[in-house]
Amino acid sequence: MSAPVRYVHMVATAYSGSTLLGMLLGSHPDLATVGELITPVRYGRIVQSGEPYPCSCGVPMIECAHFDALRARCRELGVELDLYDYGIKIQERGPSRHLPGAKRRAAAAVDRGRTIARALLDVTGRSVFLDTTKDLAPLPALARHPGLDLKVLHLIRDPRAFLHSTRKRQGAGAGSQTRFWRRTHEQALAAGRRLGPERFHTLRFEDLCREPERRLAEVCAFLGLPPADLLELAPRTTHHMMGNRARLAPFAGIALDETWKESLSTREQARCLRAAGPLATRFDYR
Numbered sequence: 093m094s095a096p097v098r099y100v101h102m103v104a105t106a107y108s109g110s111t112l113l114g115m116l117l118g119s120h121p122d123l124a125t126v127g128e129l130i131t132p133v134r135y136g137r138i139v140q141s142g143e144p145y146p147c148s149c150g151v152p153m154i155e156c157a158h159f160d161a162l163r164a165r166c167r168e169l170g171v172e173l174d175l176y177d178y179g180i181k182i183q184e185r186g187p188s189r190h191l192p193g194a195k196r197r198a199a200a201a202v203d204r205g206r207t208i209a210r211a212l213l214d215v216t217g218r219s220v221f222l223d224t225t226k227d228l229a230p231l232p233a234l235a236r237h238p239g240l241d242l243k244v245l246h247l248i249r250d251p252r253a254f255l256h257s258t259r260k261r262q263g264a265g266a267g268s269q270t271r272f273w274r275r276t277h278e279q280a281l282a283a284g285r286r287l288g289p290e291r292f293h294t295l296r297f298e299d300l301c302r303e304p305e306r307r308l309a310e311v312c313a314f315l316g317l318p319p320a321d322l323l324e325l326a327p328r329t330t331h332h333m334m335g336n337r338a339r340l341a342p343f344a345g346i347a348l349d350e351t352w353k354e355s356l357s358t359r360e361q362a363r364c365l366r367a368a369g370p371l372a373t374r375f376d377y378r
């Protein structure tokens with residue numbers, strides 16, 4: 093096997109700024125990303141409605157020259173790429189992980205992801221690959237794979253902001269949403285203890301918004317990237333990403349949205365913090 097691929101996996105809940113952080117890091121001259129690698133866009137609403145899925149550069153993804161080049165390089169490396177579904181399903185949690193062959197299938201999926209990452213780095217001439225999928229499930233298989241030099245970037249946002257955003261978009265129940273927030277971050281931190289600080293870094297979204305230069309510099313140092321002025325580069329960079337709709341808007345700077353402070357009652361905020369448990373205090377959400 094050739095040299096390990098420098099591979100960054102982002103872990104977060106939805107509505108935590110992962111698309112914004114992906115765009116910022118994707119502006120670094122030595123990092124490449126397609127946004128969410130593992131989530132198949134085939135299941136996205138835009139695809140279901142019959143419209144072509146738009147690349148963040150503005151043209152339909154199937155017409156984007158960047159993705160064309162990626163597909164061609166993947167083919168040279170022996171992987172046929174369906175741009176609407178990269179074919180990477182890594183399910184190593186839940187009951188299915190006990191099925192025979194689950195580990196082997198996960199390893200094969202990571203092999204495929206590694207080839208796609210290799211191809212993207214070849215096409216862009218960059219050296220660090222970032223996946224903004226956010227999902228925890230692939231972590232064990234990614235960490236085990238000898239062909240990856242894995243780093244995990246863990247992004248956390250105030251549970252009250254998360255509750256406000258999920259409720260606005262999905263109308264979901266408050267209790268279950270906060271429990272999901274808590275479970276995600278507890279499991280992420282447990283993975284972080286296994287990986288160690290060399291391979292796991294936590295960033296509070298609020299810190300990124302308040303001190304972007306400093307926090308981005310810390311992230312670049314963690315990823316082994318030379319310093320770069322990402323805030324200056326981001327608006328001038330053409331991105332080719334999949335994922336959240338926010339990727340379709342031009343980069344407009346970083347602003348901390350705190351509308352949850354008005355939309356959630358004092359009682360709802362207190363209940364949310366209680367349900368978030370000790371993690372809320374640990375990350376200074378009070």
Ligand SMILES: [Zn+2]
Nearest residue numbers: 147149156332
């Ligand atoms: Zn594009």
